[in-house]
Amino acid sequence: MAVMRVKLNQKKRVKLAQGLWLMNWCSVLAGILLFGLGIYVKIELKQQSEVMASAESHFVPNSLILMGLVACCLNAFTGKVCYDSLDPTKYVKWKLILKPYLMFCILFNIFMFVVAILCFVTRGPLEDTLAQGLKNAMRYYKDTDTPGKCFMKKTIDLLQIDFKCCGNNGFRDWFEVQWISNRYLDFSSKEVKDRIKSNVDGKFLVDGVPFSCCNPSSPRPCIQHQVTNNSAHYSYDYQMEELNLWSQGCREALLHYYSGMISNIGILVFLIWILEMAVMVGLRYLHTSLENLANPEDPEGESEGWLLEKSLKETFKSLLESVKSFGKLNQVEAEGDEENGTPAITTVS
Template sequence: MKFKVEVRTIILENYDTGILPHMLVSIGCLLFVFHIIGAKISNDCGHAESRRTFHNMMMCFIVLLAAMSIVLIAGGSMCFAHRNFLGDAFKKGLLSSMKLYKENETVKEMIDRTQLEFRCCGSTSYKDWFEVSWINGEDINMEHPDVQSNLKHGNYYGDDVPFSCCRINSSRPCIFHKWLIIILLRHLQTSINEAIEEGDPEGGGDAYCFSQAPCYTIL
């Protein structure tokens, strides 16, 4: 648990694992030792020749085991309470980290990895990305009318999400802001190929996404 949390501290806000992981490991080790001792006592009490020596230890062992059970319940309660604390830290931290998505490569990588691993999108929902300017201005045409209409204080706010929000097993294509770029690049590539094949590399050529598609564009 400590390892899983600490590798994501960059997207957690005001969170500290504290003594909980050490406490749980300690309880586990103690229970392991106690049960070995209990097995020894129980085995020796099963034989008449050794019963007299170990049967008085049985009550002490039961008391110690009951005490350990109380500690174990306390550890479980701490885990339950810690879950809510971790959830709040993750929610606030992810919202803050999303604002750094386009500027900090380390934060971007961690958010993408987290969304892909846990198949999630945003902090509470995918709409959280609509409130964040997460697209770098260098990746889009800032002079385009559609882009201009979504500019606020010089930053672009769109209704799309990063690629890591896409579901791998989805039966439909996942659309995000770079999808349009892929289509345009495909049109440019096919247009260049068509122009070369027609013997006029500097001229225009038919552009398309798929050769069997009914719509063509001259570029």
């Protein structure tokens, strides 16, 4: 028994075709928007690729670009089909390909729904890649003379200034890495020698931070060296000087920026998915109602349209049987190739 049957006369079919035509061109515009947003997110992530541990975060923008292109092609084609459905002589050429085309639309909508979900759950993987990437980038801050790493100081300084952040989780992260290059250290100085000897790895560690951690809103000149030494500065308490340095870590700042942007895009993708589902359902009704015309040469007659030709249980069972028979057919052909070197001929009833 068909699921969700409706009766459509010529007037209703014409209105359905016209409405679908309009919805499809709206979907084409939505596809262009998805493509543009994918490019935008990819550029935004690319700008901070030096502080990201992997390229896994680019899956969402790449998917948006692909979805935008596919959506434009699919909906432009569907719009043409809906337009031709008003003329029976033109519609005849589309009848054979509409069923496999609808199957492809189902797969595309499943993919779009998955990407919409991923936009909301991408925070976890993004946080991991930012945490590891920032940690590695801070280690190369001092390597301004090393080929391939000489740009890292500028990258991190601009990052901390633009996003008003300091370090990975906070300014104390700079106390754990040597961010001052050896070329700017006086190794004849007792203080430098003592600091290097006191460290197991032989690094020059200080309780200081780069200038880009300074908050310009601070009422006093920025204190970036001996940050935790209250006696080194007049009228100073590092635990109370909240305005002196940015208190937020760059991982949190970047995560908030990117996850918020991608989540908003996820809402848009979900809305476009609803539009695509409506178009697909409408096309199914139009296709079945035209197929069920008693006399195809008389378009004025009334016909039935449905969403599924059989019940959900029967549809699922037939799909499962089709997959099983396809698997058995491939298995028999493979055995035939191994035994006689020629493809096996099978008969499927």
